[in-house]
Amino acid sequence: MYIYENRKKGQGWKTLGTILITAALTFVFVKYVPDMFTMEENNSSNIERINAEVDRNVLVEKEQKNDTVDVVESNMKSVVGISVLQPDESSLFDVNVTQKWGIGTGIILSDKGYILTNQHVAKSKNSSVVVTLSDGEEVQGKTIWIEKNLDLAIIKINVEDLVPVNLGDSSKAKIGESVIAIGNPLGLEFQRTVTSGIVSGLNRSIVFEENGTQIFMEDLIQTDASINSGNSGGPLINSDGEVIGVNTIKITSAEGIGFAIPINVVKPILEKLEATGTFEEGYLGIYAHDKEVIPYINSKIELDKGIYVVSVDKFGPSGMAGVEVGDIITHIDDVEVNKMINLREYIYSKMPNDKVTLTIIRDNKTISLVVQLGRK
Numbered sequence: 001m002y003i004y005e006n007r008k009k010g011q012g013w014k015t016l017g018t019i020l021i022t023a024a025l026t027f028v029f030v031k032y033v034p035d036m037f038t039m040e041e042n043n044s045s046n047i048e049r050i051n052a053e054v055d056r057n058v059l060v061e062k063e064q065k066n067d068t069v070d071v072v073e074s075n076m077k078s079v080v081g082i083s084v085l086q087p088d089e090s091s092l093f094d095v096n097v098t099q100k101w102g103i104g105t106g107i108i109l110s111d112k113g114y115i116l117t118n119q120h121v122a123k124s125k126n127s128s129v130v131v132t133l134s135d136g137e138e139v140q141g142k143t144i145w146i147e148k149n150l151d152l153a154i155i156k157i158n159v160e161d162l163v164p165v166n167l168g169d170s171s172k173a174k175i176g177e178s179v180i181a182i183g184n185p186l187g188l189e190f191q192r193t194v195t196s197g198i199v200s201g202l203n204r205s206i207v208f209e210e211n212g213t214q215i216f217m218e219d220l221i222q223t224d225a226s227i228n229s230g231n232s233g234g235p236l237i238n239s240d241g242e243v244i245g246v247n248t249i250k251i252t253s254a255e256g257i258g259f260a261i262p263i264n265v266v267k268p269i270l271e272k273l274e275a276t277g278t279f280e281e282g283y284l285g286i287y288a289h290d291k292e293v294i295p296y297i298n299s300k301i302e303l304d305k306g307i308y309v310v311s312v313d314k315f316g317p318s319g320m321a322g323v324e325v326g327d328i329i330t331h332i333d334d335v336e337v338n339k340m341i342n343l344r345e346y347i348y349s350k351m352p353n354d355k356v357t358l359t360i361i362r363d364n365k366t367i368s369l370v371v372q373l374g375r376k
Contacts, residue, residue, distance in 0.1 A: 071180055071241040072194050078108040078165040079182045081132035081191055082117050082141075082155070082233060105183040105234035106131060106155065107243060109270050111162045115155040116266060117233030118248055119146050122153035131157050132191070145269065145279055149287075150344070151217065151248050152261060154269065154279075165235060167270075168242025170262035173221055175199050181225040181247055181258075183234030197225030197256070203339065204259060205292040206249070216293050219341040220259040221245045227258035236260040265341050268349035282350040282373035285316020286323055290339045306330035306361065307340055321371040323358065330366075331359035347373070 082104040104121030108114075115131060122129065122143045129141040141155040177199050184191040201222035208215055223236060227250045236245035245260025272279045288307040289297060297310060306328040312319045329337055333356055337343050350356065352375035360367050 067239060068180065068196065071237055071239065072182070074241045075165055075182060075235065075237055075243075076192055077134045077163040079192055079234060080106045080108060080115060080134070081184050082106045082115075082121050083130040083132065084121060084123050085128040101130075103184060103230050104232045105230065105247070107233070107235045107246065108162050108164045109154070109167075109266070110164050110274055111160070112274060113157045113159055113162060114270065114273055115141065115157060116246060117153055117155060118246065119148050119151045119153045120248075121233045122146060122155060129155055131155065133159070133162075134192070144273075145281075150261060150265065150341075152246065152266065154266075154273070165237075165243045166241060167263055167267065168238055168240065168244040170221065170244045170264045173199055173202060173238070173244050173262075175202060178239045179223055179225055179244070180237045181223070181227055181231060181234060181260075182237070183227070183231030183247060193231075195226035197223050200224050200257070203292060205290075205296075206251075206259065207293075207296050216289065216296070217249070217259070217261075218290060218293055219262060219339045220248070221262060223258050223260060224256035225258065226256075262341060265345045265348070268345060271349075280352055281376040282347050282352050282354060283317060283376040284343075284347055284356075284371065284373060285313035285318040287311045288329060288340055288343070303328065305338055307337055307343060317371045317374045318358075318369075321358075321369045323360070323369060323371070324362070326362070328361040329358055330361060332356050352376075 084102045084104070102121065102123070104117055106115040106117040106121075109116050125143045125146060127143060129143060131139050131141045133139065137159075139157050139159055141157045143153055144156045145154040147153070175198075179197060179199055181195045181197070182192055184193065199221060203218075204220040204222045205216065205218045206220065207217075221236065221244065223245075225236070227247050231247050232249070234247045235243040236247055238244050243263050245263055246266075247258065247260045250258040269279050286309050288309045290307050291303040291305075294301050294303050294308050297308075301308060309323060309325055309327045309329065312323055312325055329343070331337055332343060332346050335342065335346050337346075347356075350373055352373055355370055355372050358369045358371055360369060
């Protein structure tokens with residue numbers, strides 16, 4: 001009996017132990033094993049997501065590189081070399097003066113042979129100009145328009161089947177957007193060199209001296225795309241392959257600070273040239289600065305809007321109409337004017353003898369003056 005009872009009691013403990021172990025294993029299996037599978041699935045999912053993101057980044061990078069290549073290829077034939085014969089010395093009457101070729105860059109604006117460059121490249125209407133096309137052909141050119149205050153000039157060549165650039169809207173340029181510069185740095189040996197960067201700033205103004213005269217350049221596009229001697233007159237191109245500016249100058253005392261003139265100011269000139277073959281410029285007879293430049297002129301002048309008139313041709317259209325130094329022009333006709341380049345762009349769209357209405361603030365009062373444009 002005792003032995004039997006002991007055997008039975010031992011078997012009971014064994015059975016209970018088996019039940020407890022089974023329960024514990026079941027709990028572990030139910031509680032943790034699904035989580036382990038879930039963790040494994042999550043890890044697998046994370047790895048797949050990371051791989052997909054890497055693949056996507058690689059694809060985006062490839063697309064960006066392809067876009068850059070396409071932008072360059074679509075504009076390369078439209079960039080030309082500009083060589084201008086100029087004297088080494090200031091006097092053209094010195095028989096001992098030697099001459100050299102100044103090198104710059106130009107942009108084909110039209111298949112009719114109009115080429116845009118800088119004024120400091122083209123020099124003057126009397127300069128001898130040679131244009132080097134993308135295929136190496138050299139042709140004689142003639143400067144037909146020049147504006148020193150904008151540092152822009154247009155050259156005409158008689159060549160057919162030219163490939164013009166696609167002009168963008170410089171007013172829509174954004175800080176941080178990607179841009180490409182094409183030009184001839186250091187001469188034609190490195191012609192059509194491509195550099196890239198971003199738009200670093202907008203509506204920039206710079207002041208420098210040239211031949212003892214203080215020069216103001218306003219409303220410029222700042223970029224860190226490398227611009228060197230010879231790049232002058234070349235295009236600044238956005239990621240859509242559109243020209244938004246004309247490269248003009250760099251800060252030599254700093255790296256990565258270059259400037260381009262907004263392309264919009266050239267559009268009305270090109271429209272007239274293509275329509276009539278000539279460009280007659282209306283003459284307003286004033287010079288004004290915006291709020292970016294006025295502090296250089298007079299720090300006491302407060303200018304929140306409009307452009308401040310700093311000089312007036314007394315016998316010119318504006319002077320005869322009553323415009324005075326110190327007037328603030330806020331509108332020309334219905335166009336708001338906050339930058340000098342806005343005024344230029346509008347005047348370039350007009351003809352001599354056209355009438356425009358200037359809205360002016362004078363002594364805290366708003367007045368309107370009608371001006372009949374002259375001929376420049």
